[in-house]
Amino acid sequence: MKTPLLADLFKARAAIALLAVGQLLLALFAVAPAIAGLASGLGQRPALAGIAAGSWPAVALDLAAELAAADARPPVPADPALRNVGVGLALAFLTGALAVVGHALLYVFVSGAALASLADPEAGVWRAGRRWFFPMLRLSLILLPAVTLLVLLGALALDLFPGNAVAVVGLWLVAMAALDRLFELSRARMIRGASRSALSSLWAAAGSLARRPVLVAGTWLLLTLGNLAVYALVMGLTAAIPATLPAAAWFATLVAILLGAGYKVFRLAAQYHLALFVD
């Protein structure tokens, strides 16, 4: 490898920041209706503190029960403000779906920008991101049916082998991780080969795996284990800090987002060096 990975992270710091800030804004957008609904319906009630402390399933059931009782004959009126919670949660499904699409586009932009900044430290984030946006998007559009197919196959396998659910889910997770790593390497090959063809980049990535299976699969395994470690760290941090301490909870949230964005760019950088090495 020509440069250490940590140095690459420094080079791609603007892409990491963009991804982290974008994730934060999209997450805020996704949950804003839910927060507004909760503030309106439960903002004056101790139940709100219960949700933050982990009793949200109980509050959700109590809320559903009270709203259901309002439909009894004769009805038992529910507090009108509680309906705002339901409306907020319903709207959150819509904003959540939009946020997922927005995040996918953000990732497409950032992956091009980050990889291009590794290949050419002088390439600006905005310019590189714009340049590689559509080729990277085409790669994502190829990936979408592949993921869908894998999900369907997983569901089918669960149905066919109900007694081996743990093994099926385990294999499915391995397949999903392999697919994810394959497409990361494809993005790296695209920049490395300066090719704007999604299919040829994907083919080249598959060729790398075929030529150096141990090296490529081993790297992918390490990257996946690292991913698991990051998620475990984030969840441990979150579990250790109760939501009843809002400042600490926000700190944990920001750390989690930054770690997630940083590790995502780290994986891209590692795949870029893998592409260089295999070549």
Add this chain to the structure above:
Amino acid sequence: MAGAIALCLVLLTACAGALPAAEPSGARALGPVELAQPVASYDIEAALSADGKLVRGRETVRYRNPSPDTLDELYLHLYLNGFRSADTTWMREAAAEHRGLVFDSDHTGSIDVESIAAGGQAADLQLEGDGTIARLPLPQPLTPGSVLDLTVTWTARLPRVFARTGWAPGGFTMVAQWYPKLAVYDARRGGWDREPWHANAEFFHDFGDYDLSVTAPARRIVVAAGEPSGREDHEDGTSTWHFSARSVSDVAWLAAEDYLVPAQPYGDKTIAVALPASEAGLAGRYFAIARDSLRHFEAWLGAYPWPRVTIVVPSAEAAAAGGMEYPTLVTSALPAVRSIPGIHDVEMITAHELAHEWFPMQLGTDEAREPWLDEALAEYFTQRLLSERYGSERALLDLPFARLSYDALLHAGLASAVRLPITLRAWDYAPGKYSAAVYAKGAALLATLQRVAGDHAFTDALAGYVERWRWRQLTGGDFRAALAAGLADAGAASADPWLDQLAFGERALAVQAAQVSEDRATILRTGDAALPVDGALQLASGETVAWHLAAQDERLELAAPAGQRILVVTADPESRLVVSTNQISEASTGAVQISALAGLAARLVELAALVLQLAGQFG
């Protein structure tokens, strides 16, 4: 990613540590339990076919007429005929489904009586209705207190496992509701119980002694209600297993391949767990909840009267056999998510079924006409046990980011039965309303009564009820009278207004804090149940002022003491009114809780970011 989440949950929940063996609330000293005077005793020989789908049986029934009337006929239940087709009473009431599992009409069940003799004379058994009840005219009248022997031979064809009975692939056969069984003659109710088999209504039978011999392929392990008393192996590749039980009202058994039956002592009794060999690692979980259930239920209700209790865990293919009670034997279920220990599904199911060892296995209630007398009580004691075992907020779910109380489950259940009495006959409930009314609303009402009357008073009253009626047939009126007497003895408030309005009546209990300002608040009764509600005003000074909405009052105007500001108005601050339909509206404050909202927002944003990252993994 999901693996990492599961790993974290396991580690974090494991860190919670072992459960303390706390003393059950309202515990009483254990006294000896005398066994029943047998009314209907059975000596049964059964042979299971090689494929596990057919049982040939022969039984001798010794029946003592316990009534003051002379009987010229008997009635027998042939419950397995409820699975003969999709057109029986049971199937019509259940819409040919049970707990989401559909009846397989290609593999039905039935029972055919081949011969029957009363007092040594051949008799004529006359099927009635859908064939789940049959009349037997007696050659000679049976006078009060006299004894008659019946001899019956029959063949039971088992369905593919459905509604707790039948066979499943992999060598599993659960045999329940499988033999000709005497109905109950109850002079107080006006004679024989001649109801066909209804959905949700298994038990109403006399108590007696059972001796059971089961011959089955030797590769199968046989487990039955009662105590095992030996096994003989035969040259034809079968084995005969012997069991006996005293003072029981039914017998069910399991014959399964690749099963283990580990056992542990519990005082002078034995707890056995029959589970698939591949699931042996789960046995400890069933032993732990069985021990805790027996310890609590004995402390609350009196001793478990039998020497052994067996918990059968059906294999994944036979899940339809799970979640059922029989005397001295219950069926539980495999955990839904076995790698996460904070989900208490196994504990909930097992404890509920074990609570049935008191209701109705020691009390002769009629599950068809008054199902609340066993299901509501079993569900209530399950709620109470799990709430004490794990803490009320974590009774059902105890994960790092989520916890769930049993009370919340009851609230959700009773919401769809707000106006339904809990005291209807099993078949009077519309589909989907039975468990909401009988289990959830019934248990919520009993939990409310416990908290209003006090642990000791309510526990003593229920224990007195069990002691008074053990091994006897009874009705809801008997339960009410025993409860009233027990509560009166303890000087506790009467349960009658609660039972009249919420159990037998169609009223709903609901109170809202409305029009709250810094100096005034209004409490509104939004339900129509005239029952008292207590509450509290929390003042800015930190002081708390109690308030009381009397049963006859529709509203209550509250004012802050001079120079004080109201912060929070809470109805039912101790969460005693589990049966109330508005648990959230019962409290409100004058100020938005910014701190709680900010913390919650942080959690939601983090969750959303995690979802975005996981979804964006493939972007």
